[in-house]
Amino acid sequence: MQVSIPAYWVANGFHTTVCTRHGAAATRTPATRFESAPAPWTWATLPLGGVVFLAIRAATRRVVDVPRWAYCDRCGRRRTTLLTAGWVLIGLMVAGFALGIALTTHPEHDVEQFGLDAGQAVGLIVAGLAGWIVLLFSRRAVIARAQVSRDGGEIRVRRAAPEFAAQVEAAMRPQAPAPLPR
Numbered sequence: 673m674q675v676s677i678p679a680y681w682v683a684n685g686f687h688t689t690v691c692t693r694h695g696a697a698a699t700r701t702p703a704t705r706f707e708s709a710p711a712p713w714t715w716a717t718l719p720l721g722g723v724v725f726l727a728i729r730a731a732t733r734r735v736v737d738v739p740r741w742a743y744c745d746r747c748g749r750r751r752t753t754l755l756t757a758g759w760v761l762i763g764l765m766v767a768g769f770a771l772g773i774a775l776t777t778h779p780e781h782d783v784e785q786f787g788l789d790a791g792q793a794v795g796l797i798v799a800g801l802a803g804w805i806v807l808l809f810s811r812r813a814v815i816a817r818a819q820v821s822r823d824g825g826e827i828r829v830r831r832a833a834p835e836f837a838a839q840v841e842a843a844m845r846p847q848a849p850a851p852l853p854r
């Protein structure tokens with residue numbers, strides 16, 4: 673179920689006591705940055721080059737910085753696991769290329785011979801790219817499954833846990849007016 677919350681609420685400190693992904697009791701409420709998804713037309717600029725795409729993306733995206741967002745222990749473990757895996761893969765690439773440089777041979781009257789063959793180098797680059805993608809998934813906003821709406825007015829949570837949806841619904845329900853003094 674998709675749950676929408678006014679962005680100014682969360683920007684001003686509103687948060688639930690359960691996480692969005694599991695609906696479990698929150699054990700941490702770190703600051704989180706949410707972003708809008710790229711507008712579909714921005715992908716059409718991709719053939720112009722990554723730099724153009726990134727510039728247009730940066731100019732058109734909406735960002736909401738939230739002082740507190742609820743995450744449970746499982747959310748925290750998920751983030752730690754993904755962060756670790758991502759950095760291990762990137763570290764593998766860096767270590768591999770360092771090894772390649774260390775193993776570079778200098779035959780006389782000949783071109784220098786890098787210590788890795790092309791296949792090994794491509795493998796290391798693939799490992800590094802995979803690590804970078806894993807790091808994208810470790811971002812708090814991705815763990816929360818939440819994005820800013822394209823107009824910047826709402827935080828939208830995809831496949832929100834029912835417990836989270838219930839808390840948001842209760843908070844958004846109009847309060848009964850106080851009885852008038854007699």
Ligand SMILES: [Zn+2]
Nearest residue numbers: 691694744747
């Ligand atoms: Zn959770």
